[in-house]
Amino acid sequence: MKRAFPWHIAVFLAPAFLIYTAFSALPLLDTLRLGFFTTHDSGHQTFVGLANYIKLLTDPDWSAGFWNAMNNNIKFFLIVMFVQNPIALLLAALLSMHGVRGAKGYQTLIFLPTLLSVVIIGFIWQLILSPLWGVSEKLMGFVGLADYFQPWLGDESSALITLSLISVWQFVGVPMMLIYASLIAIPDEIIEAARIEGASSWHIFWTIRLPLILPTLGLVTILTFVGNFNAFDLIYAVKGAIAGPNYSTDLLGTFFYRTFFGYQSQIGSPTMGAAVATTMFLIILSGVGVYFYFIQRKLQRFAF
Amino acid sequence: MKHKVTRAAGTGFTHLVLGGYTLLALFPILLVIINSVKSKDGIFDSPLSLPTAETWSLVGFEKVLAKSPFIHFFGNSLTVTLVSLVLILVLGAMAAWALSEYKFRGSKLLAIYMAFGIMVPIRLGTVSILELVVKLELTNTLTALILVYVAQGLPLAIMILGEFIQQVPKELKEAARCDGVGEFKIFFQIILPLIRPAVATVAVFTMVPIWNDLWFPLILAPGEETQTVTLGVQQFIGQYVTDWNAVLASLSLAVLPVLVMYVFASRQLIRGITAGAVK
Numbered sequence: 001m002k003r004a005f006p007w008h009i010a011v012f013l014a015p016a017f018l019i020y021t022a023f024s025a026l027p028l029l030d031t032l033r034l035g036f037f038t039t040h041d042s043g044h045q046t047f048v049g050l051a052n053y054i055k056l057l058t059d060p061d062w063s064a065g066f067w068n069a070m071n072n073n074i075k076f077f078l079i080v081m082f083v084q085n086p087i088a089l090l091l092a093a094l095l096s097m098h099g100v101r102g103a104k105g106y107q108t109l110i111f112l113p114t115l116l117s118v119v120i121i122g123f124i125w126q127l128i129l130s131p132l133w134g135v136s137e138k139l140m141g142f143v144g145l146a147d148y149f150q151p152w153l154g155d156e157s158s159a160l161i162t163l164s165l166i167s168v169w170q171f172v173g174v175p176m177m178l179i180y181a182s183l184i185a186i187p188d189e190i191i192e193a194a195r196i197e198g199a200s201s202w203h204i205f206w207t208i209r210l211p212l213i214l215p216t217l218g219l220v221t222i223l224t225f226v227g228n229f230n231a232f233d234l235i236y237a238v239k240g241a242i243a244g245p246n247y248s249t250d251l252l253g254t255f256f257y258r259t260f261f262g263y264q265s266q267i268g269s270p271t272m273g274a275a276v277a278t279t280m281f282l283i284i285l286s287g288v289g290v291y292f293y294f295i296q297r298k299l300q301r302f303a304f
Numbered sequence: 305m306k307h308k309v310t311r312a313a314g315t316g317f318t319h320l321v322l323g324g325y326t327l328l329a330l331f332p333i334l335l336v337i338i339n340s341v342k343s344k345d346g347i348f349d350s351p352l353s354l355p356t357a358e359t360w361s362l363v364g365f366e367k368v369l370a371k372s373p374f375i376h377f378f379g380n381s382l383t384v385t386l387v388s389l390v391l392i393l394v395l396g397a398m399a400a401w402a403l404s405e406y407k408f409r410g411s412k413l414l415a416i417y418m419a420f421g422i423m424v425p426i427r428l429g430t431v432s433i434l435e436l437v438v439k440l441e442l443t444n445t446l447t448a449l450i451l452v453y454v455a456q457g458l459p460l461a462i463m464i465l466g467e468f469i470q471q472v473p474k475e476l477k478e479a480a481r482c483d484g485v486g487e488f489k490i491f492f493q494i495i496l497p498l499i500r501p502a503v504a505t506v507a508v509f510t511m512v513p514i515w516n517d518l519w520f521p522l523i524l525a526p527g528e529e530t531q532t533v534t535l536g537v538q539q540f541i542g543q544y545v546t547d548w549n550a551v552l553a554s555l556s557l558a559v560l561p562v563l564v565m566y567v568f569a570s571r572q573l574i575r576g577i578t579a580g581a582v583k
Contacts, residue, residue, distance in 0.1 A: 008487040012402035016395040023455035027429030094318045106322045108570045110329045117516035117534045120558045181578040230425045233518045277428045288423045
């Protein structure tokens with residue numbers, strides 16, 4: 001006897017499936033497809049194979065901008081990775097120590113900036129670092145460093161670093177919370193056993209606790225990677241779509257935006273935009289792939 | 305004795321670092337709020353001091369509220385966030401229940417398909433999303449934003465809620481089925497109330513990126529009628545960049561609702577992250 005069609009399952013699944021498919025999965029697939037097409041002046045699109053990608057990577061009109069954005073993005077990621085995450089580790093390690101009074105309060109307050117819009121944070125720091133207002137200069141004056149003040153956001157050599165540090169300032173709370181959670185999940189017996197053997201807190205941290213939270217550090221790395229290679233809001237809010245000065249703060253996100261919508265004399269192109277988006281997709285996918293490959297290996301090693 | 309001294313020094317160091325960083329995290333936000341209620345002279349002459357009777361002024365707020373429909377932007381953000389949130393939670397819980405409760409051909413594959421959106425940012429599909437929204441004649445509508453945010457929020461919601469649904473004891477469902485209770489009733493009257501804490505956690509997680517987003521409002525709904533707070537403030541500041549009172553006031557107006565929400569939800573949020581991260 002054939003069972004009746006399970007209508008209830010379909011009803012439970014259909015709304016989520018349809019909205020997700022129509023507004024997330026299909027547009028993504030369609031973007032991959034559009035990357036192989038070109039837009040003519042009349043508006044209709046024809047298949048051109050890999051021409052968009054070849055143009056993007058080798059045509060000087062395009063490749064200079066693309067590689068600039070790519071390099072900046074790598075720098076942005078590396079700065080965030082190696083400043084944000086060590087600070088997060090330090091804060092989490094201190095918070096997870098036994099009997100730190102007010103740990104909950106510190107956590108709550110340090111996490112606060114992550115909830116605010118990147119746009120608002122960008123504007124706030126723009127004001128603070130503005131030479132017009134002079135707050136930073138005044139603050140540096142308290143410790144005798146006023147002479148070292150520079151309009152960092154306006155200077156080609158320091159704008160990108162400054163923006164990365166603003167991003168670090170805003171988001172350090174996320175890795176801090178994740179690392180903190182995995183540190184307090186380590187069973188007390190393991191730490192006690194090591195202490196009885198005479199290991200110092202320092203030694204325990206480096207040889208026992210740190211190796212045990214490696215999976216969390218891996219997760220933090222991949223979250224940082226995906227977030228940074230997709231960043232747009234901060235640069236757009238502080239520097240606009242042009243990502244000045246002289247494109248020194250251009251990231252793939254702003255490059256994608258300009259390619260798609262156009263700016264100044266250049267006309268926007270949906271198909272070129274799709275090619276840029278596809279490239280970003282491949283970068284993010286390879287990062288995620290590497291992450292799962294290593295996690296997979298880790299799990300296998302633990303199993304033996 | 306010596307041990308005690310090093311211990312005290314260690315505690316001192318801990319509080320110095322944590323306290324110092326907390327100060328660094330709060331200072332910029334407090335600075336903006338403090339200066340938003342000062343006169344222009346107050347802002348420039350003594351930016352680091354609290355407003356005095358002499359420097360107290362609400363002129364910035366008056367200007368913002370007069371020159372931009374800020375309350376309207378706020379309403380747009382609230383509508384988009386709340387409607388998206390309800391849809392993500394209800395539709396996400398329904399799908400999570402179907403995927404974890406019923407085993408049918410292709411259910412594993414479907415779960416992977418839905419989970420794909422957790423790691424891949426929906427922004428990368430923007431070119432085609434805009435095309436679709438234009439085709440559906442939904443440009444400059446809040447509906448377009450809501451549909452995109454629901455699609456963006458569903459994958460993570462389904463995964464987290466699915467984990468909680470799996471922890472619901474089998475006996476509960478079996479007992480209900482024996483009594484002849486229908487599948488829909490089981491879900492809405494037994495399962496949904498049981499996973500309320502998880503729903504609250506997912507709610508806070510999902511709400512923040514939607515409220516703060518700039519990208520999709522900028523691309524799908526940039527018209528004055530449909531601007532959200534984030535986009536509205538961005539455009540406003542672009543226009544009045546030299547009017548410090550107005551800029552500081554608009555930033556404060558954007559920050560305050562989030563601060564108020566955080567006062568009420570921080571406990572839930574922190575607990576949610578701590579519990580979720582360990583899994």
